[in-house]
Every structure is written in C-alpha cells, then in structure tokens.
Amino acid sequence: MTLLxxxxxxxxxxxxxxxxxxxxxxxDFFRVGEFGGPDDPRRKVFLNHPGFRLRLGLVEHRGGAGDRFDETRTGLDHLAFSVPDGDHLDRWAARIAEHGVEFSPAVPANTVPGASVIVLRDPDGIQLELFADPERSRRR
Incomplete structure (x- = not known):
C-alpha cells in the first residue's frame, strides 16, 4: 500500500x-475555491500558497461551539510551515510584525539541530510555526 x-x-x-x-x-496565501452558502451547515474556503504542495482548507461549522483552539486537547497540536532558511525566517518575522500579530522571536528548534522556529497564532488561536531547517532545505 502506498501513500504519496x-x-x-x-x-x-x-x-x-x-x-x-x-x-x-x-x-500570503490566496483563495482557490470555496464550498457552501449562507444557509449551509458547513462553509469551506480553500487556500494555497506559492510553492506550497498541499491545499489548506478552512472550515466553519455553523452551530459549532466556537471555542478557541486548545492544543492540550486531543487532535491537532500545531501546524508548522517550512521556510528555506534563517534569512527567510527574519523576513517573515518582519511581515508578521507589520500586521500586528504577536509571535515569538526566532529561536533554535530544540527538536532539530540547526533549525530555528517562530511561533504565532491565527485568529482562532491555532498555533502555527514557521520552521527553518537548513538540513531539510539542502535535501530538496
């Protein structure tokens, strides 16, 4: 059995x-589609990013609890986006700051030697990381 x-x-x-x-x-994502109208129980917006191989779907469940994200509950802990290197990480930090979004400064990633990470949250509190892993970038 193969997973691609x-x-x-x-x-x-x-x-x-x-x-x-x-x-x-x-x-810097862009919209590539959507599903559901104002009366549907579920609405989706599909996003993509230049150089991003997978699509990001945002889903609103009408009548959902509307709670803020909590990574301590079972399910998603965080989503990490890969960036090429520390210079790109610095440029992303500047862009995030321009939009008034709180984030951690770039720090060494304790799980990957030589890597650095910025941590931020989206409007629902979903934890996002921008992750610069020089070793992974060299393998591409």
Missing part, C-alpha cells in the same frame, strides 16, 4: 471569512 503524501489539511475555524482574510494578508 498529504493532499490537504483542514482547520476548523469560527469565522471562515475572517480566517481566510488573515491567512491571505499575514501568510
């Missing part, structure tokens, strides 16, 4: 339009 990789990733959000605007403005 991850096709897409879906994140549950409280307000799909708010989240789509945030991902587009802050992280």
């Amino acid at each position: 990789g991850v096709h897409h990733l879906g994140l549950t959000v409280a307000d799909v339009e708010r989240s789509a605007r945030w991902y587009c403005a802050v992280l």
Whole structure:
C-alpha cells in the first residue's frame, strides 16, 4: 500500500471569512475555491500558497461551539510551515510584525539541530510555526 503524501489539511475555524482574510494578508496565501452558502451547515474556503504542495482548507461549522483552539486537547497540536532558511525566517518575522500579530522571536528548534522556529497564532488561536531547517532545505 502506498501513500504519496498529504493532499490537504483542514482547520476548523469560527469565522471562515475572517480566517481566510488573515491567512491571505499575514501568510500570503490566496483563495482557490470555496464550498457552501449562507444557509449551509458547513462553509469551506480553500487556500494555497506559492510553492506550497498541499491545499489548506478552512472550515466553519455553523452551530459549532466556537471555542478557541486548545492544543492540550486531543487532535491537532500545531501546524508548522517550512521556510528555506534563517534569512527567510527574519523576513517573515518582519511581515508578521507589520500586521500586528504577536509571535515569538526566532529561536533554535530544540527538536532539530540547526533549525530555528517562530511561533504565532491565527485568529482562532491555532498555533502555527514557521520552521527553518537548513538540513531539510539542502535535501530538496
């Protein structure tokens, strides 16, 4: 049996339009589609990013609890996006700061020697990382 990789990733959000605007403005994603109308129990916005191999789906479940994300509950802990190197990480830090988003400064990633990471949260509190792993970049 063969798995070829991850096709897409879906994140549950409280307000799909708010989240789509945030991902587009802050992280430079762009919309590639949507599903569901105002009366549907579920609305989706599909995003992509230049150089990103998988699609990111934002899903709003009408009538959902609307709770903020909590990585201590069973399910998703965080989502890490790969960046080429520390210089790119610094440029991302500047862009994130321009949008007034709180984030951690770039620090060494304690799980991967030589790697650095920035941690931030989206409008629903979903923990995101921008991860520069020089070893992985060399393997591409």
